[in-house]
Amino acid sequence: MKIAIAGATGRIGAQLAALARSQGHDVVEIARETGFDLLAPVGLEDALAGADVVVDVTAAPLEVAGDFFPAVARNLGGAAAAAGVPRTVVLSIVGVDRSPDYDYYVAKLEQEEAYRATAPGVVVLRATQFHDFAGQMLEWNTQDGVAHIIDVPTQPVDTREIVKLLLEVATGEVEGDVDLAGPEQENLVEQVRRLVERARSDVKVEAVDGPPSMMGGSMLPGPDALLRGPSWAEWLEQEG
Numbered sequence: 001m002k003i004a005i006a007g008a009t010g011r012i013g014a015q016l017a018a019l020a021r022s023q024g025h026d027v028v029e030i031a032r033e034t035g036f037d038l039l040a041p042v043g044l045e046d047a048l049a050g051a052d053v054v055v056d057v058t059a060a061p062l063e064v065a066g067d068f069f070p071a072v073a074r075n076l077g078g079a080a081a082a083a084g085v086p087r088t089v090v091l092s093i094v095g096v097d098r099s100p101d102y103d104y105y106v107a108k109l110e111q112e113e114a115y116r117a118t119a120p121g122v123v124v125l126r127a128t129q130f131h132d133f134a135g136q137m138l139e140w141n142t143q144d145g146v147a148h149i150i151d152v153p154t155q156p157v158d159t160r161e162i163v164k165l166l167l168e169v170a171t172g173e174v175e176g177d178v179d180l181a182g183p184e185q186e187n188l189v190e191q192v193r194r195l196v197e198r199a200r201s202d203v204k205v206e207a208v209d210g211p212p213s214m215m216g217g218s219m220l221p222g223p224d225a226l227l228r229g230p231s232w233a234e235w236l237e238q239e240g
């Protein structure tokens with residue numbers, strides 16, 4: 001198949017491109033690094049000509065997410081429709097429809113809606129937090145030796161499982177929208193404390209309130225979600 005990957009140079013995108021190529025697929029890489037700015041695309045329709053599917057795994061920082069995600073969805077979805085690409089796969093996040101108090105999730109929900117309004121054959125894969133999310137939270141939220149971490153339940157998943165399922169959805173092996181999580185529930189503050197202990201760091205971890213929806217469990221998978229891959233603790237052992 002010919003698979004166009006928007007965000008092909010990112011963490012998920014690069015793994016997806018490698019896996020798709022290893023299975024014999026033809027991959028079109030779409031990112032600013034490969035000459036396509038999806039906020040002001042030029043030549044996108046030509047690049048998508050003959051593609052069987054477009055997969056969107058782009059990302060932007062929280063500060064610009066509200067503008068970025070719906071705009072990229074309209075531009076890429078519109079180009080996919082014009083080029084006659086029959087299927088568009090979007091990587092979203094479990095809980096985006098249950099967190100109206102968190103701007104990034106609101107933007108991701110708008111991204112899903114914008115795709116459904118513009119592109120044919122839209123399939124949404126919502127995944128929970130990546131296993132390295134707790135490490136990112138530690139890095140981003142530590143100041144003067146104190147990490148302020150939101151006290152929320154999560155059920156993180158291995159990115160390798162996300163990539164495998166994205167490809168299964170892209171090729172039509174798995175049909176319809178799907179939610180994906182790892183096998184075990186965690187608490188973000190406890191995860192970060194564990195990372196600090198492992199690193200024998202003297203950073204102090206303080207629990208802080210997060211968006212009420214998330215503190216109430218909006219990031220957790222529902223009963224129909226697929227649960228795949230190693231738990232966070234198993235992943236940490238393998239990685240560490």
Ligand SMILES: NC(=O)c1ccc[n+]([C@@H]2O[C@H](COP(=O)([O-])OP(=O)(O)OC[C@H]3O[C@@H](n4cnc5c(N)ncnc54)[C@H](OP(=O)(O)O)[C@@H]3O)[C@@H](O)[C@H]2O)c1
Binds near residue numbers: 007009038060130
């Ligand atoms: N982090 C989590 O725990 C989590 C959980 C579930 C779902 N997700 C979702 O997973 C998706 C992928 O995340 P990631 O961490 O793999 O992202 P990432 O590593 O930050 O990669 C982002 C990709 O988007 C491309 N991009 C950014 N701006 C662009 C633009 N204007 N035009 C074209 N391409 C652009 C980047 O390439 P260039 O810079 O070269 O343009 C890069 O290839 C995101 O949508 C995120 O919401 C994340």
